[in-house]
Amino acid sequence: MKHQNILVLGGSGFLGGHVVTRLAATGRRVTLVSRQRQRARRLFLLPMVDVVQADVYDPTVLTHLLAGHDAAINLVGTLHSGGGNPYGAGFARAHVELPRELIRACQKAQVARVLHVSALGAAADAPSMYLRSKADGEAAILGQPGIEATVFRPGVLFGEDDRFLNLFARMQRFLPLVPLAGASARFQPLSVLDAANALVTALDERATFGKRYELVGPSVYTLAELVRLIGQATHHPRAILPLPNALGRLQALLLEWLPGGLMSRDNLDSMRVDCVASGILPGIDAPELLGRAGWHPMRIEQFALDQFVNGAARTHFDRWRARAHR
Ligand SMILES: NC(=O)c1ccc[n+]([C@@H]2O[C@H](COP(=O)([O-])OP(=O)(O)OC[C@H]3O[C@@H](n4cnc5c(N)ncnc54)[C@H](OP(=O)(O)O)[C@@H]3O)[C@@H](O)[C@H]2O)c1
Numbered sequence: 001m002k003h004q005n006i007l008v009l010g011g012s013g014f015l016g017g018h019v020v021t022r023l024a025a026t027g028r029r030v031t032l033v034s035r036q037r038q039r040a041r042r043l044f045l046l047p048m049v050d051v052v053q054a055d056v057y058d059p060t061v062l063t064h065l066l067a068g069h070d071a072a073i074n075l076v077g078t079l080h081s082g083g084g085n086p087y088g089a090g091f092a093r094a095h096v097e098l099p100r101e102l103i104r105a106c107q108k109a110q111v112a113r114v115l116h117v118s119a120l121g122a123a124a125d126a127p128s129m130y131l132r133s134k135a136d137g138e139a140a141i142l143g144q145p146g147i148e149a150t151v152f153r154p155g156v157l158f159g160e161d162d163r164f165l166n167l168f169a170r171m172q173r174f175l176p177l178v179p180l181a182g183a184s185a186r187f188q189p190l191s192v193l194d195a196a197n198a199l200v201t202a203l204d205e206r207a208t209f210g211k212r213y214e215l216v217g218p219s220v221y222t223l224a225e226l227v228r229l230i231g232q233a234t235h236h237p238r239a240i241l242p243l244p245n246a247l248g249r250l251q252a253l254l255l256e257w258l259p260g261g262l263m264s265r266d267n268l269d270s271m272r273v274d275c276v277a278s279g280i281l282p283g284i285d286a287p288e289l290l291g292r293a294g295w296h297p298m299r300i301e302q303f304a305l306d307q308f309v310n311g312a313a314r315t316h317f318d319r320w321r322a323r324a325h326r
Contacts (some may be wrong), residue, residue, distance in 0.1 A: 001070075001204065002204050003028070003070045003071040003113055003203050003204055004027075004028055004029060004070060005028070005029045005031075005068060005069045005070050005071075006023055006028050006029070006030050006031070006069060006070075006071045006072070006073060006203075007030075007031045007033065007065060007066055007069040007071070007072045007073070007111070008020055008023075008030055008031065008032045008033065008072075008073045008075065009033055009056055009072070009073070009074045009075065009076050009098070009102065010074060010075030010076035010077065010117075011030070011032035011033070011034065011040060011043070011073075011075060012032065012034045012036075012039040012040035012043070012051075013075060013077075014157065014159065014161060014162060014163070014192060015075055015117065015154070015157060015192055015195060015196060016032075016075040017040075017042065017043060017161075018159070018192050018193060018195070018196035019073060019075065019196045019199055019200065020032055020040075020043055020046065020049055021043070021046060021196070022196045022197060022199075022200045023049075023200055024046045024047060024048055024049050026200060027048075028048065029048045029050075030046075030048060030049045030050065031050045031052055031065065031069065032049060032050070032051045032052065033052050033053075033054050033056055033065060034051060034052070034053055034054075035053070035054075035055070035056060036053060037051050037052070037053035052065065056076070056098060057093070057097070057098065057101065059101050059104060059105055062101060062102060062105035063105040063108045063109050066105055066106060066108075066109035066111050067109055069109075069111055070111060070112075070113060071111065071113035071114070071115070071203060072102060072106055072111055072113070072114050072115075073114075073115045073116075073117075073199065074098070074099060074102055074114070074115070074116045074117065074141075075117045076094055076095075076098055077094065077095065077117065077119070077134075078090060078091070078094045078095075079130060079261060079264065079266070079267060080256075080261050080264055080266075081094075081129060081130075081133075081266070083129070084129065086124070086129065086132045086133070086136075087129035087130070087132050087133040088129055091129050091130060091132075091133035092133060094133075095130075095133035095134055095136070095137040096133055096136045096137050096140060098137075099116060099137045099140040099141050100140040102114070102141075103140060103141060103144050103147055103149075106146075106147060107144070107145070107146050107147065110146075112146060112147060112148050113148050113149075113203070114141060114147055114148070114149040114150075115149070115150050115151075115152065115199055115202065115203065116137070116138070116141045116149060116150070116151045116152070117151075117152050117154065117199070118134045118135075118137060118138050118151050118152065118153045118212075119131060119134045119153055119154065120153045120154060120155040120188075120214055120215075120216065120275050120276075120277075120278075121153075121270065121273050121274075121275060122134035122135040122137075122138060122153060123135050124136070126270075126273065127269045127270070127272040127273060128266045128267070128269035128270040128272075129266050129269070130266055130267070130269075130270055131270055131273075138151050138212065142210065142212070143210070148209040148210065149209070149210065150202050150208045150209060150210070150211055150212075150213070151211070151212040151213070152195075152198065152199060152202075152212075152213050152215050153212060153213065153214045153215065154190060154195050154215040154216075155187060155188045155189060155190055155214070155215065155216040155217065155275050155276065155277070156187050156188075156189045156190075156275055157189070157190055157191070157192040157195055158189050158190070158191060158192065158300060158303060159191060159192035159193065159303075160307055162192065163262075164189075165226070165230050165300075165304070165307070167262065168226070168227045168230045168231070169230050169233075169234050169236075169308060171238075172227070172230065172231045172234060172236040172237070172238045173234065173236050175238065176238065177238050177239040177240070177241050178227055178231075178238050178239070178240050178241065179241045179243055179247075179251065180223060180224060180227060180240050180241065180242055180243060181243045181245075181247070181248025181249075181251055181252060181263070181268055181271075182223055182248060182268060182271040183222065183223050183224040183227075183240060183242035183243070184222050184223070184224065184242070185222065185223045185271040185272075185274065185275070186220055186221070186222055186223075186274040186275065186276050187220070187221055187222075187223065187226065187274075187275045187276065188216040188217050188219065188220045188221075188275065188276040188277055189216075189217045189221070189226070189300050190215055190216055190217040190297060191217065191297065191298040191300075191303060193298065194215075194217070194297045194298060195215050198213070198215055214277045214278065216276065216277045217297050217298075217299070217300065218297050218299060219299065219300070220274075220276050221300070223271075224240050224242065226300070227240055228240065229300065229301065229304055230304060230308070233304035233305060233307075233308040234308045248268055249265055249268060251263070252264055252265045252267065252268050253265060
């Protein structure tokens, strides 16, 4: 069965924008639900995409919105919350209560197919509130009566509009050196385009129903190696100053108070476990998911070259477009 009418929560975000674009490109009709419609304005002109502003936490609203759809995709996620045990109220609301309400609403509206985005390393005993709440979110989604769900656990995602590589590019442009917490933490980054493609490919694949997938790229790097790679690609290679744990936490505490949410102490806690494939769950090359699509995940070195070297002229143009609010 081809799922044709898709309701998307969290579609205004980084991964969501690419998922919605890919859904539209494959001829699906999409309803993107956002708490603030303007956040999705770059998607307004996509054919067959309807952007709706609504309170996603209101179960009646959710059930009403789901009518006429045959699948739902939940990409809602936040890196920030107050504290708590096992996690703060912000994480509980966005990562656990919302998936639970979404499943109830899908059951009422008889929408059986659900895709849910969690995070690599989600576990009840993980070192961060973010990862612990993501684990409870998965439990709220999988194995529910009348629901055919697939859960995705992406590693760190990179792309033209990411916050990760672009942050390190900016830091190296403006700072004489990069003070880096978690310098030896390991990551297996994946292109956001590949992650979006994986989700959309899985939508109609029966073999993925009831399963969890880790979405990771082809290679593993330490954070310091990634920062060096971006420094070289941008022609601003800076010395890296690895911060000891106490100083890293102090830096994260200061950044928590700044606008933009660059880093938090909970983000640092997440980095205490390597953000790489576990080898226990199927990886991105799981044959039943991606074999047919002839999958070749993009290498981060290739992306850095395209983005920061070949794309330099276009980036300049984009800055003007952004200033004109286009
Ligand atoms: N980016 C990565 O490297 C990465 C890695 C691993 C896992 N993930 C997971 O992938 C998903 C998408 O990530 P992303 O990078 O695209 O995130 P993002 O750009 O921050 O977008 C997240 C979306 O979630 C919604 N949202 C945020 N906080 C919310 C809250 N408290 N309540 C309700 N809705 C809220 C926002 O929608 P509105 O504001 O429009 O309502 C936004 O569109 C998330 O679940 C994230 O945890 C991402």
